Each structure stands twice: as structure tokens, then as C-alpha cells.
Amino acid sequence: MIARFIRSSIRIPGFLLMSLAYVVSLFIIRLIAGADRHKKHRLLLHYIRNVHRLMGIRVSVKGELPDEPSILMGNHRSYVDAVMIPAKQPVVFVGRVESKSWPIIGWGASLLGTIWVNRKDPSSRKQTRESVKDRLRDGFGIVIFPEGTTHIGPDLLEYRPSMFYISAEGDFPITPIAIEYKDPNIAWVGQNKFVPHAWKHFGSRHIDVKVSYGPTMRNSDGGKLLETTREWTEKEALQLRAEWDTLNREEQK
Numbered sequence: 001m002i003a004r005f006i007r008s009s010i011r012i013p014g015f016l017l018m019s020l021a022y023v024v025s026l027f028i029i030r031l032i033a034g035a036d037r038h039k040k041h042r043l044l045l046h047y048i049r050n051v052h053r054l055m056g057i058r059v060s061v062k063g064e065l066p067d068e069p070s071i072l073m074g075n076h077r078s079y080v081d082a083v084m085i086p087a088k089q090p091v092v093f094v095g096r097v098e099s100k101s102w103p104i105i106g107w108g109a110s111l112l113g114t115i116w117v118n119r120k121d122p123s124s125r126k127q128t129r130e131s132v133k134d135r136l137r138d139g140f141g142i143v144i145f146p147e148g149t150t151h152i153g154p155d156l157l158e159y160r161p162s163m164f165y166i167s168a169e170g171d172f173p174i175t176p177i178a179i180e181y182k183d184p185n186i187a188w189v190g191q192n193k194f195v196p197h198a199w200k201h202f203g204s205r206h207i208d209v210k211v212s213y214g215p216t217m218r219n220s221d222g223g224k225l226l227e228t229t230r231e232w233t234e235k236e237a238l239q240l241r242a243e244w245d246t247l248n249r250e251e252q253k
Contacts, residue, residue: 004203011202019104022047026111037090048083056206063213069141074177075156076145077187084211091141136172152187154241156234165222173216176233180240182208210240
């Protein structure tokens with residue numbers, strides 16, 4: 001218990017300070033280099049690597065991310081998911097507008113060009129579709145969690161369909177991603193408060209996660225594209241969960 005408390009006491013303030021430093025760096029890059037996507041992306045990758053080191057995150061990767069810009073779609077387990085996808089090309093995220101006002105994290109996401117979605121506003125959904133199309137045509141990848149919220153699993157929630165029809169219309173590629181944590185309780189669901197939940201789980205010596213990249217998919221039929229993407233992700237997520245459960249049982253013997 002003491003070790004967990006010490007780790008949380010170091011990691012959470014350290015994470016906030018490090019994130020603030022990167023936000024300031026992003027702001028400086030924006031002032032000096034404007035919209036230079038490659039400089040921002042290099043900084044994002046550097047940030048992800050350092051978050052993994054600081055928070056004790058160990059990632060086991062299966063498959064390869066595509067070399068071309070793609071829509072990267074993962075199942076959504078936790079707030080940690082966003083730092084599990086180190087894309088090879090500059091990317092922007094699609095996130096809920098409620099997160100935009102978060103200190104530090106929301107600021108950094110906005111500087112990276114995150115597309116904010118207000119699900120209560122029908123006009124926002126239309127603006128989101130247009131923004132996604134513009135980013136893809138400009139050569140950006142898109143990172144999105146189409147369940148729209150976190151879920152403990154091991155199954156998946158229904159996928160929101162709009163992105164699949166955008167992809168079908170524009171012939172944009174989709175790369176499915178399955179994410180599963182060794183400890184399924186890292187999922188941030190229900191009425192869990194963020195700070196107590198983060199304090200508990202970041203006190204663990206390691207956060208182990210399996211990330212599997214699927215085959216890049218295209219289809220002119222948005223409904224079929226949704227179906228094949230979700231089917232691959234759910235099947236792979238269930239397989240990863242089974243692997244973790246087997247390991248957990250062996251360690252408890």
C-alpha cells in the first residue's frame with residue numbers, strides 16, 4: 001500500500017507537470033512554425049513515449065500501423081487509450097466537446113487540432129463530418145473511438161455510424177485497433193470519479209496492455225464497413241481478454 005501511494009504521489013503530479021510542459025512546447029511550435037504538422041507529430045510521439053515511461057505503461061503490440069494516413073478506430077476502455085496509438089503520420093483526434101475545457105489535457109488536444117463533437121447539437125455533427133473530410137484530404141490520420149464512451153467489456157458497445165459513411169463516400173481507409181488491459185478494472189465507467197480512479201490505478205507498478213492493429217479496410221458501403229470493422233475489433237478484443245485472463249489465473253496459482 002505504501003509503495004502504491006508513493007508511486008501515485010510521484011506519477012500524477014509528474015504527469016500533469018510533464019503534460020503542461022508539452023502544452024507550452026506545442027504553443028511555442030505553433031507560434032514559430034505555424035501549422036507544421038510534422039513538428040507537432042514528433043512532439044506527440046515524444047510525449048507518448050515519456051508518458052509510458054513515467055506511468056509504468058508496458059505495451060505489447062501485434063500487427064503494424066499503416067504507412068498511409070488512415071482512420072484509426074479503437075475500442076474504448078479507459079482515458080489511457082489515447083496514448084496507446086503512436087501513428088506513423090500526423091494525426092488529429094475526435095473527442096467530446098466536454099473534454100475541451102479540461103485544464104492542460106484539453107488545451108493540448110486543441111493545439112493538436114482535435115475535432116470537438118457536441119453530441120447535443122445536430123449542427124455540430126455536420127461540422128464534424130466536414131472537418132474530418134478536410135483533415136483526411138489534407139493527409140492527416142484520424143484517431144477515433146467509435147463507441148463514443150468507455151466500456152469495461154470484454155464485448156464492445158455499438159459503433160456510431162457516421163464515420164463509416166464518411167469513409168465509404170470518400171474512399172478513406174479504416175484501420176481497426178483492439179485494446180485490452182491486463183487489469184480490466186482500469187476501465188473508467190459508471191460513476192467513477194476521475195481523480196480517485198487514476199490515483200488507484202497509477203499506483204500499480206505497471207499498467208500492462210495489449211494493442212492489436214488490424215488490416216486496413218475500404219468499402220463503398222458504409223454499413224458493411226462498420227460491420228466488418230466492428231466484427232474484427234470485437235473478435236480480437238475477446239482474444240486479447242482471454243490471453244490476459246489465462247495469464248492472470250496462472251499468476252494467482
